[in-house]
Amino acid sequence: MQISKKLKVVAAFAVASLVFAGCSKSASEEEAAPAEEAAVVKGTGPLKIGSLLPETGSLAFLGPPEFAGVDLAVAEINAAGGVLEQPIEHIRGDSGDTSTDIAQQTADSHIAAGVGAIVGAASSGVSLTVIDKISGAGIVHFSPANTSPDLTSYADNGFYFRSAPSDTFQGAVLGQLMAANGAKNAVFLNLDDAYGNGLAKYGIAGFTGTSTQVVYNPQAAEFSADVSKAKAAKPDAIAIIGFDETTKVLTELIKQGIGPNKVKTYLVDGNLSSGAYKDLPKNIMKGVKATLPGVFTNDELKKRLLGVDPKLTDFSYAPESYDAVVLIALAAEQGKGTDGTTIRDNLTSVSSGGTKCTTFADCKALIAAGTDIDYDGVSGAIEFDANGDPSVATMGVYEYVANDKYEARAAEFITGAVPAA
Amino acid sequence: MGKAQLMRKIALGLAGFFLISSFSISGSALAAGTSSILAGEIKDSTSTPLPGVRIKLTGPNGFATQLTSDQMGKWQVKVTSTGIYDVTLDQTSLPSGQALTDVTKATRKINVLMLGTTLTVLFPIGPGTEKTPILDQSAQLLADGLILGIIIALAALGLNLVFGTTGLTNFAHGELLTLGGLLTYFFSAVAGLPVFAAIPVAVALSALIGGYLQDRLLWKPLRKRGTGLIAMLVVSIGFAIFVRYVFLFIFSGDTRQLPQFAGQAGLEIGLVSITPKSIMSTSVGLLLLIGATLWLLRSKMGKASRAVADNPALAAASGIEVEAVIRSVWILGAFLAGFAGIMVTLNQGVSFLMGQDMLLLIFAAVTLGGLGTAYGALVGSLVIGVLIQLSTLIIPTELKYVGALLILIIILLVRPQGILGRKERVG
Numbered sequence: 001m002q003i004s005k006k007l008k009v010v011a012a013f014a015v016a017s018l019v020f021a022g023c024s025k026s027a028s029e030e031e032a033a034p035a036e037e038a039a040v041v042k043g044t045g046p047l048k049i050g051s052l053l054p055e056t057g058s059l060a061f062l063g064p065p066e067f068a069g070v071d072l073a074v075a076e077i078n079a080a081g082g083v084l085e086q087p088i089e090h091i092r093g094d095s096g097d098t099s100t101d102i103a104q105q106t107a108d109s110h111i112a113a114g115v116g117a118i119v120g121a122a123s124s125g126v127s128l129t130v131i132d133k134i135s136g137a138g139i140v141h142f143s144p145a146n147t148s149p150d151l152t153s154y155a156d157n158g159f160y161f162r163s164a165p166s167d168t169f170q171g172a173v174l175g176q177l178m179a180a181n182g183a184k185n186a187v188f189l190n191l192d193d194a195y196g197n198g199l200a201k202y203g204i205a206g207f208t209g210t211s212t213q214v215v216y217n218p219q220a221a222e223f224s225a226d227v228s229k230a231k232a233a234k235p236d237a238i239a240i241i242g243f244d245e246t247t248k249v250l251t252e253l254i255k256q257g258i259g260p261n262k263v264k265t266y267l268v269d270g271n272l273s274s275g276a277y278k279d280l281p282k283n284i285m286k287g288v289k290a291t292l293p294g295v296f297t298n299d300e301l302k303k304r305l306l307g308v309d310p311k312l313t314d315f316s317y318a319p320e321s322y323d324a325v326v327l328i329a330l331a332a333e334q335g336k337g338t339d340g341t342t343i344r345d346n347l348t349s350v351s352s353g354g355t356k357c358t359t360f361a362d363c364k365a366l367i368a369a370g371t372d373i374d375y376d377g378v379s380g381a382i383e384f385d386a387n388g389d390p391s392v393a394t395m396g397v398y399e400y401v402a403n404d405k406y407e408a409r410a411a412e413f414i415t416g417a418v419p420a421a
Numbered sequence: 422m423g424k425a426q427l428m429r430k431i432a433l434g435l436a437g438f439f440l441i442s443s444f445s446i447s448g449s450a451l452a453a454g455t456s457s458i459l460a461g462e463i464k465d466s467t468s469t470p471l472p473g474v475r476i477k478l479t480g481p482n483g484f485a486t487q488l489t490s491d492q493m494g495k496w497q498v499k500v501t502s503t504g505i506y507d508v509t510l511d512q513t514s515l516p517s518g519q520a521l522t523d524v525t526k527a528t529r530k531i532n533v534l535m536l537g538t539t540l541t542v543l544f545p546i547g548p549g550t551e552k553t554p555i556l557d558q559s560a561q562l563l564a565d566g567l568i569l570g571i572i573i574a575l576a577a578l579g580l581n582l583v584f585g586t587t588g589l590t591n592f593a594h595g596e597l598l599t600l601g602g603l604l605t606y607f608f609s610a611v612a613g614l615p616v617f618a619a620i621p622v623a624v625a626l627s628a629l630i631g632g633y634l635q636d637r638l639l640w641k642p643l644r645k646r647g648t649g650l651i652a653m654l655v656v657s658i659g660f661a662i663f664v665r666y667v668f669l670f671i672f673s674g675d676t677r678q679l680p681q682f683a684g685q686a687g688l689e690i691g692l693v694s695i696t697p698k699s700i701m702s703t704s705v706g707l708l709l710l711i712g713a714t715l716w717l718l719r720s721k722m723g724k725a726s727r728a729v730a731d732n733p734a735l736a737a738a739s740g741i742e743v744e745a746v747i748r749s750v751w752i753l754g755a756f757l758a759g760f761a762g763i764m765v766t767l768n769q770g771v772s773f774l775m776g777q778d779m780l781l782l783i784f785a786a787v788t789l790g791g792l793g794t795a796y797g798a799l800v801g802s803l804v805i806g807v808l809i810q811l812s813t814l815i816i817p818t819e820l821k822y823v824g825a826l827l828i829l830i831i832i833l834l835v836r837p838q839g840i841l842g843r844k845e846r847v848g
Contacts, residue, residue, distance in 0.1 A: 056673075222765070224565035229558075231553065234553065247678065255685065255695075279610075416534030419505070
């Protein structure tokens, strides 16, 4: 009797924490077709897209613009009549980060809900933990923000796509940017995961001066030893490749006298944020540069995104998220099926070769007329290669003008073919 | 930045934006020019230009050319197609006594991604930047190690006292640090109190909520029901996760900084940079540790708590009010852990995962020093803190916990009871 009571207490806590972790999901998930059925028979029901984006964790600041991109695309697609004349449905889901198990639970619930495609995750590390599960279930795994080169050649049965370029591209641009700004001896401080190590590797290859790589554990209690190692190299430029913990790394850099006011500092897509550094000493971020994949987010698109989420301050990966949803919808429309396999088989075709179109409504009309389309999105001219990676991309260069504000250096944007790993 | 310069930047930005948007609408290639320039400056380690150094380039479509650096050490080549160019410096053409920093890197692969750009190709020459000597690095690491050690010690003392008096291995102890940090953040950044005023309030509330109320509402009822230690351990794990996500729900997931103290520059004291806020908080932390130790040694309640830790049944039989002792141990533990959390928050900010990130170190310190012994926790904490930092002189920083935990394993192999633990407590 005693034992069963104890177990009840334990179970109550376990259930409570599970419920808590899962409470962001909508209740409509249960009434769904089984996933296996969809994989074998061509699905023609309403297109369901599950999102696997960071509401919590070290990339949570990227969540709002990505969700806004998805929501905006869904709203515009439905306004244009939906897919196969049925409205499409967005099932929200949190990806957490690699330190939590949230992504697995979200992927499971999306698969159970019978989605045709999952949009996410933001972190390459998180995507790598669920890619087998999602591609194994015959569902398209489409990330708007993964940049790790490891995902290029991953055995995903062709189900993995992304609208962000591999870090072979960002690394080359970042390294070149640092050299062009006069850096000769650089330190690359990167977090220890697929994204951090990959980007640092290609950044170092792109930078032709001397460089030192310092890898840190993002879950470390503090970063003094890591920064001390960076300081020992006496750098004239520091690139920080990380997520939310970048704030902690920056405070430690300032403490040890190599902060952005002393040494030229560079950030990347994972830590380009307008909110994270606002409490640091006034204007210390001024002049810090950062790279972010994607063409310049123009004011018209920003306005549309703000209509979905008026609280947005960053727009990182919102265009890529928007394009991911539109491409999935177009692939379903062209293949006349809303299941993962149909979407997979049509994604490359709608992204390249054919009559160019830039909105879902236009592209849908062309498909209805039997024309082969080539969707060019708000994030650039997306053309998938055989691995589901964009073969051509644009890399943006941004510069902080205040701690909480950065501006595009549009003249320094680089567009070109994504280099092979 | 001057106003004119700013205007120019804005103008440039706008021009570039129109260029890009017009291109993407027309859908044509985004090429912004017809040629790119590869350029470099050959200079020795004293920045003296080196003229006459031969540079060879090969690239796509059979592109090949050779040139020498001019009087200023400069060279540049125009290329008209994108792709990877191999730029090779002829090492035999360097003046005698000059050599590349890395002689294996005479060939640089330059990726021309887009035409219309200028790419800088560097060939570092000379011995390279001299790294800071190991001794100087060690001083900084030792200082940071001691600070980390004091933070761990503040947290570990409470964990160990609770374990000693109740036998509970509390996996929710890390959340007490987060509580202290978040309360300070709340009272300073949200409620607008000065940080100096927010800290005492936060510490008091930590002791009340994290110590008194936690024991009263959760652990005391479980003890009364005679819940087993393993079951309580599992409850503490569940409780930790629950509390962590409550923090996440209220404060969201990003790292918060205390407004008046974020990014304080360090003072250079000898070989060490240390921030004023860190000096102050560490001094207070040290005083609190000394105070807690004296309390344990001298006060009646302190002595009673050691008696309960030694043998609860005997202590109760000899008239010690065990529940009162446990309550005061909880309050003291939460008080110290709350301050440890505030130290971390002052130094680098607070996020809902702070306690989780620290928990492993706290447990390592407690185990190393000796489970259930108050002074063991102090010794273990300082050893762990300093070892973690100093080990990075030898091992890569991303593995810094590995070195410290390896030493933990070795010490436990030799002394299974921990440094100050007593033998009979094990097994």
